[in-house]
Amino acid sequence: MKQRMGIVVAALLLASAVALAANTPGVKPRTMADVIAASKPSDWRTVDPQNTLYLELPTGRVVIELNPTFAPNNVTNIRTLVREHYFDGLAIVRAQDNFVVQWQDPDHSRSLGTAEKTLGAEFSRSSNDLPFTVLPDPDTYAPEVGFVNGFPAAREPRTHLAWLVHCYSMVGVGRDDDVDSGNGSELYVVIGHAPRQLDRNVTLVGRVVYGIELLSTMKRGTGERGFYDKASERTPIQSIRLASEVPEAQRTSVEVLRTDTPTFTELVEVRRNRREEWYKVPAGRIDICNVPLVSRKKS
């Protein structure tokens, strides 16, 4: 506990030093690039291959980190679908501007194999004993927001519940009206302004950590809700694989900046108050979905 307090104090001192630097003529304030350049190897976490999906498109590979902490049953079902090659040859069926890109079986006919057909919703979970890096700024939608192991999340002290939130690049499970009607065979990725009204209405299962631009630049569908009118407009999915089942030489190893470190605290601070010469009015606050969750390909 004492050690932890020490880290917090160090982080606060660091933050104060940044603020001071900004007010000292001739001293260049630190930027996000500076913070990342000064980061230590221990500030980073390599994404577990068991929690890594490769979505293979004709244009390249999209890497998704799954989150079994918040959606254990849905993640297990998605792993089953992926192991049995359920997604291979299916397609991106929907791209709605400023909202989501979605994939599924366009014909709704493929067998789910040994995967569950329906699953209990995992919209939220207990926040007890869940390490949570709190963001100090007010949020429109939730009483408290912050980060859990690299994912954007919210927390409600009254109910002791926590849930993942719909920031750009988050991956969710499509469902019908029934809350338990999703099973992971229809997945979508947020490619626009955070649709936070979906929080606690959908099971979020992960986040794109590499290659999101392959999804965000897709031609938008002109049908209702961005579905493609013609089959020929859909982007085919070559395959989805778990990284752990791909030979090591063919893996894309991704590391993400940890969100429970003094380095991350400083990163948040330099983004809450942008002190670069260009900025004239530092916001002093930041929206949960504007905090960069940094990931990079391991060389």
Add this chain to the structure above:
Amino acid sequence: MKQRMGIVVAALLLASAVALAANTPGVKPRTMADVIAASKPSDWRTVDPQNTLYLELPTGRVVIELNPTFAPNNVTNIRTLVREHYFDGLAIVRAQDNFVVQWQDPDHSRSLGTAEKTLGAEFSRSSNDLPFTVLPDPDTYAPEVGFVNGFPAAREPRTHLAWLVHCYSMVGVGRDDDVDSGNGSELYVVIGHAPRQLDRNVTLVGRVVYGIELLSTMKRGTGERGFYDKASERTPIQSIRLASEVPEAQRTSVEVLRTDTPTFTELVEVRRNRREEWYKVPAGRIDICNVPLVSRKKS
């Protein structure tokens, strides 16, 4: 005044009716589509051709509504640049994922003609006598947010200042470090999660009201800050024209839903509390940049 109060009361009654409907079994709650279908011609405003830009790309036309209420001098300068065909043959030089698409003279060599080289910044203006439809929900960045004539805006009661905010599709004026260094010859459009840290740091001059998907789907630049590394990756700009200088038969007439009407009040309410069967937890609140600012091509 009495009439105005009547409208407010009617709007509140309407909102209550919606809330009631949601709790009444068998009564289908109203959706945004219902609200728009029931709208009257007077709920809409045709965009003034004097305030309309056509950005002509090889893929089609993007329509921008300029906002002289907030940025009179910058809008005047942009009109001058456009009238003198400054932008014709220039290019989209930057596409940064989840941030902005930007155009300018890639060679920084073209004459600005009779346009001003530098202009005073128009980051904010007096809020006095500015009709402002307040959004009741808390905002991370500003003490008060809402709408001014179809544009998302913020207001600070203490200073009596108002400013446009950086939601998806907003158009801003690029500048160097000096606040007065912008002139409208470099423009960018927001294509990602609202970068609200730019509020009051940039002069916002308008909003894309039609064709944003031509910008949001552009291949992202791989250079620093999303600039294209190679000239061949840039999308050429065929021309930018003021609608008022285009023959009527070639115009794209766009109308936008007014934001100072009971219809808009109801639209905001049905989005703050989504009561469709699919939604299990209505948010009860909405982020300024999640409120749909509806526009449509006039037939």
